[in-house]
Amino acid sequence: MAKQARRRSTRIILAALGFLSLGIAIIGIVLPGIPTTGPVLLAAYFFSRSSERFDQWLVEHRVFGPIVRDWRAGLGFTTRAKVVSIIAIAVTFSITVGFAISNPPVRIGLVMLALAISTYILRLPTKVSEAPA
8 A cells, every 4th residue: 555645635636646547547437539548547546545444445346456455566557457458548639630630740749659658558468368267
């Protein structure tokens, strides 16, 4: 468990950010193209710094718990999680660069950021999926 913030106001802000991240993850379960794994891990970070109770709840959660436990154990992501993440990055960054941004240096920066994030994801350990019994 990470060291919790000392100030109560900081813990409240971190807990709120944790719930915001978790909300994005829940939306990601329902809507394709919205990532789930990243926001869950971000929520886990915020909860670990803000509240032992919320952190424990997330770690033991039926849906989100395995993601957090695997990450903290250094097991990485499944191949499916990596593929979905990289596709979501490619789609969202392509839409942004193609339609929302007209400034060439910003476009180049976003493309470089997308490549850096994708490279980071690919370099993470790949968790071996358990065979169904």
